[in-house]
Amino acid sequence: MTPLLQTRNLTAFYGDYQALFGIDLEVQAGEVVGVIGANGAGKTTLLRTLAGVLPCAEQAVRFQNRNIGGLDASRVVALGIALVPEGRRLFPSLSVEENLKVGAFARRTGPWDENRIYELFPVLGERRRSRATELSGGQQQMVAIGRALMSNPTLLLCDELSLGLAPLVVKDIYAAIQKLTAQGLSAIIVEQDVSLAQRMASRLYCLQEGRVSLQGDSASLTRERISQAYFGA
């Protein structure tokens, strides 16, 4: 079966600084893949490159049998890859409702609209007229996820959803993500929290200094192997 998304020898640079060195990664349709690694390992860079924020070679990224490497971010989202960016990056001068509406700008058809988002996260419906930045951290994360869903993605890229959130809130957020993936949405989940990533994803990739240091089924990877790949001991 051809994978939904496949990267081949993916490299990425910030100016002269090379951040990714030949990443090979696959996501099957309906699969949830976790990406773990220490700070600066290249996890965020990987997602940003897949989303089209950072440039890369055309053949390096293949999505639904099409080479999409180097496409502009505004075109990548129209093809069905949506990013929930690190730090949420909500539009501060827009209300919750408006943030969601902007998320639908790519005009892909699908099941998601504002009301479905409010069903998934009822608290957002109550606070739809508030400025997005007036919400709590967890609620802001819900807006960021909802905003990404508004583009009706086939593949959702989640960058450190747990960042800066209380454990209970993280649980709620990932329960929602689980609900989505149970309905068939594919996802790449970047997490610092290894056990969380193990629970969420069927397969894991561990990055270290811009390279894949370990990959395999979540269930089969032991703590020892992961921590070795994590820190490169």
Add this chain to the structure above:
Amino acid sequence: MLGWVNTVAQGIMLGGLYGLFAIGLSLMFGVMRIVNIAHGDLIVLAVFGAIAATTMADLPLWAAVILVLAGMFVLGYVLQRGVLNRTLAGGELPPLLVTFGISIVIQNLLLEIFSADPRSLSAGGIETQSVNIAGVLAIGVLPLGTLAAAVLITAALQWLFGRTDIGRAFRATSDDPETAQLMGIRTAHVYGLATAIALTVVAIAGILLAVRTTVAPSDGPNNLIYAFESVIIGGLGSFWGTLAGGMILGVSQAIGFRVSPGWGAFAGHVVFLAILAFRPQGFFPKTHTGSA
């Protein structure tokens, strides 16, 4: 007493014109953080475009107006995508320098083609008509129409920014261009549209200016100063604030002019400097927003 009422009324209507000058400047700064030094010269360019269309091409005024508005819309889009978008990556200085260069090019081009003579647009006598209010106050039809146009355009832009898809795209892009791209917004195109709209308002302002008074190719920088002062007085961000800023400037100038005919512009500058000293954020500092 009535004399002062009249002065303030004239000032408010003059302020409508300044508000129109300022809206385009405010819009380009609001969306793209571009300070457009060529703004005043683009007003003059629109004026001479209309003069050329009516005198050289012998078009009726209404046709010239449509032509100039459409022309400035297209010019704005092309200018932004072809030139100004390329200056955005390098910080605040490159757009400043490039628009400064454009300002000099426009001034000299107009000087070369039209000579240094001041000219005006004829609008078939409307410029001298007036209406009587309560039999005591004579209000010119043209200044009143200018004020009405300023209020209408401000309301229209506020609606566009607050209630429409493209308005949300403008605000989202202004907040965070990279994340806006992630939402499927083509920021290069959005910037093009913002400048296109700004220059369309510039064209309206220029035509109203040229019906009211004479305009010379070297008048651009002066218009730019009035536009700047209106934006700063109003406070960066909201269109109503910008219009109010224009009115405060207009009333200041009218009062100065009444005290002594040489003091009009001077009084405006003094009020502007006083506001800059005591309330540098302006009177209505807010972001473009509708429902929030």
